[in-house]
Amino acid sequence: MDPSDQKHFTVVDYVIFAVLLAASMAIGLYYALSGGRQRTTQEFLMADRSMGCLPVSLSLIASFQSAVAIIGVPAEIYTHGTQYWFIGCAYILGLFIPAHVFIPVLYRLRISSAYQYLELRFSKTVRICGTLTFIFQMVIYMGVCVYTPAFALNTVTGFELWGTVLATGLVCTLYTTLGGLKAVIWTDVFQTVVMFAGQLAVIVVGVLRTGGVSEVWRKVWEGNRIAGLDLNPDPTERHTFWTLGVGGIFLMLSLYGVNQAQVQRYLSSRTEKEAVRSCYMVFPSLQLALALSCVMGLVMFARYCGEDHSDKLGSSSRDAMVIYFVMDMLQGLPGLPGLFVACLFSAALSTISSAFNSLATVTMEDLIKPHFPAMTEARATLLSKALAMSYGLLCLAMAYLTHLMGDSVLQVALKIFGMVGGPILGLFCLGMFFPWANSIGAVAGLGAGLTVSFWIGVGSIVTRTSGVKPLPPDCRVALLSNDTTAAIQTALSDVALSRPSGLKRFYSLSYMWYSGFNCFTVILVGLIISFMTGRKVLTHVLSPQRSSPPHHKESNGQVGTSQEETESFLPEAPFVEYETAV
Ligand SMILES: O=C(O)CCCC[C@@H]1SC[C@@H]2NC(=O)N[C@@H]21
């Protein structure tokens, strides 16, 4: 991109960005110096289980609404139209099921790591497998989240790339390490507000500069960006109501039902009711977040009518074009470009800090504490902080790796969730809904699920055949009579989608089905292996009906549940050993 076209920042913009980092830092310091001063893991990792539903719900949004969505969704809408908006239909069951199935089971166990459930239900091995899979998923996802805003900004504005990544990563690591989960949740609240404000500013200015609402509507309507209800049942069709509205439910369950970052927020709520309420409160905010990013894509389309600006942006993807659009809109309005940069980094920081903290929690609870039961609270807290710091640095390394991935960032993130989050969801479903599943079946199921998911995922990258054709690129085309446009569309679609067959068809499964498909693979294989290896029938499973396990008052008034108390809560009924199936 030639320097003359680069959009520059005024001093005000840099100041606003610095204020964002400073405010986040201040919140971190406040929680490092107040309350219990982060001296126990209960406080550092679980916020003393004292949180209310408002901060928890905003923090739940912030955890999986990163710069990837802020940049990737408008690029998606600009290129392919509003079909993606139907993922909003998945939020209904995608939040209702976590609120009434996953939260009751996990909250009553008074655990810190979601994967402790897997040991209680299956075995320590299954727990370790779940934890390692989660760590793998979040480390890659973190890299994408750190890299996205820095790369996009650098392409368009010359904003110092690695300096930004470093500044963001270090500030985030610091306040997460100093202030623990309380700081992470309250910075999430602050950053979510900044995130919405930034997107709203771009939309308002964009609409005003593109001739007003009616003009924008006319252009997006004639640019056939307003998608109808596409009920095409073909699972290889990238975005349809089924892949987004139904496949998206499994994506949501893998994130809002069993992902440690979200489970930890439910567990940090002061009561189970608060946790359920926070889950309900996510719904409107998530719909708002989705609407803002979709509308931003529509305004961008109305502004550029699908023209290709690669001459200005060089080879960079549509993602970078979103930043180009924002700078084009906000140029000359001092402070607004800075607000949008703050919005972008708020989205990134709030996701990364949640990832650090949840990674430190599971590493501590699942991988370290079981081997050092006698470790003192002080040492455990110090170690947790060291872990948060080291994950922070690892994340910077992952950012560089992202540099090497292709694809639109939204697609990369959603594929990661589908490929890795899907099998973990399958593991929890196997445990909660299938009493006759046993540990061997669980491990085998997870292994099969991950194998199949990477087979499809890698296969789809290698055989990138049906590269989805964007809709007609230009408004002018759309201004033709509808049947001409339809004729062009048909011609395009016939040529583009040379119907893949056999294995190629398998590879071209929509990535929005990865979560559901992999979840079912784990369950299916898990059940088959369980039947083959002799069934242990649980007379009752850890289900919502059960009362909470016994717990005792610690000396400092804290409520705790010791390991033996949890075990006493376990289905103590004797396992019934069946003859191994012939
Ligand atoms: O924004 C990201 O970091 C990842 C992309 C969005 C992840 C999923 S999509 C469904 C749900 N809605 C969100 O805003 N985030 C999650």
Ligand code: NA
């Ligand atoms: Na975020």
